[in-house]
Amino acid sequence: MKLYRPRRGRVFAGVCLAVANRFNVSPTLVRVLTVLSCILPGPQIIIYIVLWVLIPGDKG
Structure with missing residues (x-):
């Protein structure tokens, strides 16, 4: 699975959710x-x- 910051479900910047x-x-x-x-x-x-x-955001 690729490392990216999802738009939905993140609290601050989405780093913890991405990890x-x-x-x-x-x-x-x-x-x-x-x-x-x-x-x-x-x-x-x-x-x-x-x-x-560094972690790209979700494009969706």
Whole structure:
């Protein structure tokens, strides 16, 4: 399955939903793990923004 940000079902930019769809896991799980990872020090926010720019949006 191709990695893309769907128009429907996304909360902010669709990055977590795109990752969840790509790896066939729950979008809620990916969102919770993303929020929890932001508690730890590191470049999580920057990585999220980079993925937002790099992952193409759904054309539909």
